Amino acid sequence: MIYAVTGATGHLGRHVIAALLETLPASCIAALVRTPSKADDMAKKGVSIREAEYDKPETLLPALAGVDKLLLVASSKLGGRVAQHKAVIDAAKQANVRLIAYTSVLRADTSELAVAEEHRQTEALLGASGIPFVLLRNGWYTENYTFALPSVLQHGVVLGSAGEGRIASAARDDYAEAAAAVLTAKENQARIYELAGDVPFTMAELAAEISRQSGKRVVYRDMPEADYRASLVNAGLPECNAASFARSSAASRHGALFDDGHQLSSLIGRPTTSLHDVVSRALGGLGQRNDA
Template sequence: MIVITGASGQLGRLVIEALLHKLPASEIVAAVRTPAKVSDLAARGVQVRQADYTQPATLDAAFQGADKLLLISSSEVGQRVPQHRAVIDAAQRAGVKLLAYTSLLHADVSPLGLAAEHQATEALLRASGLPHVLLRNGWYTENYAASVPAALAHGVLLGSAGTGRIASAARADYAEAAAAVLTQDDQAGRVYELAGDTAYTLAELAAEITTQSGKEIAYKDLPEADYKAILLGAGLPEGLAALLADSDVGASKGGLFDDSHQLSQLIGRPTTRLATSIAPSIPKESL
């Protein structure tokens, strides 16, 4: 039995879809804070169990009988470490034989501020003695695809990544990798640095948007504080604006680059091309 935490999220749902191609639905558990959000999965035979990172008793019930568990990192930046500790502790109590954790690309040396909570979680896993595997995920291309409509509206793509190369991949690629690891033997102790097969700068992303939309889009590189201020002005919360600006600066230092091709090796195919991932963000009237 394989338990997926955060199963109602974008990555969690994709992991379950990938697992459904490999396993009977009855062997998959969707552990979610609000079970009603995954009633569609229950209708397909997936076991749905209530699991709240802040309520350990729910975790004990959700992990009962689990052989393997995927800990998808919490979306609540700043609260991740105690939440992840609760999951690790519950997995130990449940006798889980393998815990897979979605960490950050090169978390141990990453210049991104996001890395701190991942480093702390990895340390908790080492201290626990629980058999585990680290899925150090790089950037989701969807993170940048989300900025395409604004770039088209203003004729410019903004960022703070300089000429840093970003080896992103589609969220579905990372989900397939997680499913592959969870259904293979002898994974304990492994560390996977997962990233896209090809890398691009934000200037190259702007050029791709230009090609697909037919509208000239330039990339404008900004100091971190200026980029954060623009994100705040666009209505983003303080924490998210700071995170995105810091991550761009981290990319300028090589924090989102990797050319080991471990992701495509795991999934048995090339990772999704940048052009393919951003195409859905180009309005049809732009074509």
């Protein structure tokens, strides 16, 4: 049985490969990557490295040869994802892949998140493909918030448009373990998994946690969506990304990033990683941790 992961050198993909290596021999794992040289560390462990680029369909069929189960990690190309995902799905059908697990977004069918429409279209493509599939509808990564810590610590403020909306995010590791569990399961209990963290938080609580652990005063400043988008553009984010982030933040005000089904912790067999631990890890990487 060969298990393959697309985008295997990306943030999530690397964690999934690591999780698969916990239970599978490396000879059963294929890392599908755009730049094989970036996967040298995986190759040294015995993982098969195969060139596969979403925008180069001619690379996809050879990369999927002999693959039984595939994790299709959603592309990061906002606005171009559907065509890229279709190319992978079409190649998987030709290669007789037996199962595709796809990293969608929480409640994609009804979500107001900016990214949801491309996920909805991809889910429809999977449904029409005839290939058995599982939807991993991932909530937000907590790291989506901690990546901005240098700026947050410099200015003492977390910006957003989420109001008092509760966010049930989880660590990338958590979602990666869930993907590995679904991919390697003999039989999945569901076709759709709504995956989110166990303990939700508000943006004000995020700011308070950063403040407590860093020893620096940090507050949350809620802003209208348009103002938040403008602040992201001023910080150097491309307009497309800034608009997506701001719309998603505003949608979380109304519960778009909240879920209390605990399917993620059930899949991985442990509680999801706490906000405290993700913030602690991020501050430690910056040499800023001051948690008593």
